[in-house]
Amino acid sequence: MIAVALLHAIAPGPATAAVLTVTSADLTAYAKTYGTPATCTLSATADSYVNKVLSGTNFGTATTLLVSPDSTTTERTFIRFDLASCAPAIPAGAIIQSASLRLTVALLITATRTVELRSALASWTETGVTWTNQPAAASAVTASTSVLAGSTAGTVVTWTATSDVQAFVTGASSNLGWRLSDSAEGVVLGPILTLSSREASSGQPQLVVTYVS
């Protein structure tokens, strides 16, 4: 009996706890899960180059695209892709994981040059753009790539355009294509970078976009 009395005195009784306070608030919660990445490879819908000394001439049907820093015959390339032609279509709410502009060297590169990619700020047409009427380009460089001396025909050169493509997809900026130009225009007797255009028989420009939605 003594033992039983002691057990009653010290054994744990029903569980006890401190005061539990639950504060409610108005809450709205959503979860958005993104699926497996999809990749879309696009061909250019328009490309051309412009030449400073031939300021009124259009080169939209040429099989090459030229970039040159030469002070007299400065050359710039314009190129555009239709993102709406991706299948399945890239929704405005997609996250662009990567976007790479791929151009192929058409003639041996004789000097290493840095070529800058900028978004075009006005509309242009493949068969109408010239040095005189070329669209302005963004002051901010989207991507800068060194094209190495000794690069032979068939070498693929890439520029990362993820930020621009994301902006095109969301509508934050209009897809008016890009301008490629040498980072140091104004050089005397500057070399020419020759790339394949969409009219070439091989090595046509591509834009490879990977996204999730």
Added chain:
Amino acid sequence: MTVLRPLAIGAIVATVVAGVAFATSIPTTVGTLGAGTAAVNACDSDGLTYRYAVDTSGKITTVTVGSIALACAGGTLRLTLTNGTASVGSGSIALPSSGFSGSVSIALSPAPASDQVTAAYAVIEGP
């Protein structure tokens, strides 16, 4: 009987000792335990839209969240991006009490690489 009595006493003592040892490990705080239900109200019921901005290094700097019901004005929107297992970027913003358009841009910290994000979680607290 003379043999059993010491055994019985020993068993009782052992039980008491065991009971003491067990009892000292139990919290003895006295309080109250309550339970109940409370309604949680949502100011938006038809989902949100997301628009991402990526910088030239491939990082998501801001997310514009749209289609927010005007009833959420005055609340706080918290957004978290994850890679499936952990948060990779988050941000929050107070939804204006007046002049709210139903869309806000949230700066992320840290800014995650766009190829890391697998999910977005949005919570609006209040108003």
